[in-house]
Amino acid sequence: MTILTPSMVSGTDDQRYDESTNITKSNDNAPAGNLPAHLVALDVDGTLVDHDGMMSDAVRAAARETVAAGHQVIIATGRSLGALLPVVKQIGLQRGFGVASNGGVTVRLDPSLEWGYEVIERETFDPRLALTALRERLPGARYAVEDVHGNFLATERFQDRSFGIEARGVDFQHLLGLEAVRVVVNSTDSSTAEFAAAIAECGLQGVTYSVGWTAWLDIAAAGVSKATALEKLRSRLGVQQSHTVAVGDGNNDIEMLTWAARGVAMGQANEAVRAAANETTASVYDDGAAHVLRSLL
Structure with missing residues (x-):
């Protein structure tokens, strides 16, 4: 198992840590003005894409703008790594982190790496x-x-x-x-x-x-979820808990929605998922994720 180290998330050529604002900023992609950057965790299926696997133009544009604004956008999905990477590409996320396999795999994204990413942690068990x-x-x-x-x-x-x-x-x-x-x-x-x-x-x-x-x-x-992986990244990125946002629709998103300061359930989510969230947005077919992302811009 590889553990995240401070050198992976601060003080590198790609990112710098600003102690005065407690925000990790990308040198070429800093938040506009002095607004605080958020850690924005996004589920994929039923959130960014519909149940046919399609991402709408509105959601794609909003996600790209959120990345460009300097927020720490992290795809957090039950999908495995190979199915996470195309989504990362769609929203224009080149640097940062991704969480796959419901928290079982965490990757660091960096275009200078041979494959554009590296696995920095795997959580394994005897099945x-x-x-x-x-x-x-x-x-x-x-x-x-x-x-x-x-x-x-x-x-x-x-x-x-x-x-x-x-x-x-x-x-x-x-x-x-x-x-x-x-x-x-x-x-x-x-x-x-x-x-x-x-x-x-x-x-x-x-x-x-x-x-x-x-x-x-x-x-x-045991004990592994999207939320546990995201909390490790939040701590190492220096993002305040109050600046965390999560959007999801499934039972595997409940811990993540509870973890975030602002947990948002998709409109089609079941009652248990909505109960875990602070608010509910429109359904995936009505671009609910786009509404949440635009509220951060």
Whole structure:
């Protein structure tokens, strides 16, 4: 595991830390005037893009303007790294940080790096107990594991765009021996309610998990969430807690919305997500994220 160091986030050629304002500023992308920069954490699916994976022109423009204004925009997504990077590119974010795999992977973005980024932290866990318990309750489900090297291995030709890369087919037993960053479970023969009930009956221990709006389950290491990764970045970037904003729509965004000083739920979010937020914006189909971002400009 690689730990963030102060040299990664302050005092470099790309960024400087202004002690008088407690803000990390980019030399070529500083906030206008003396306005404080915010750390702006943005979910992807259901927030920046709709459920068909499309980002509207209004959202793209607002996100680009927020980046250009000097705010610390951080994409925080359940998607894995390969599926995070195209979104970063769409909003014009070249320097800064990104959080993938529900907090399991944190990357530093820098165009001078060979790939334009580097992984600075991975949170891993042993998935054996969780997978075994789930298999007993959901024998017909599809299973995938993101390993410590960023590869995806999956049963039954399981593939999803959130993986970011093509999954390699393996049998279920092979998954039990992996060191995991992310585990995904999807049932095609259960309703969302039936799936959620089966998960509850498993009594998963030693992991963090969230059930999606379909029969979908994401699992991360115990105590790991988007919020835990964002708090590490907030501390190291020197952004005051009062200057944190988060926007999301899913159950995996609840901790992030609670963590932020200004947590904003998307209009289509369920009741639990809206209850965790300070406010609710318009739905993803009405450019709700754009309304929030423009309020910062």
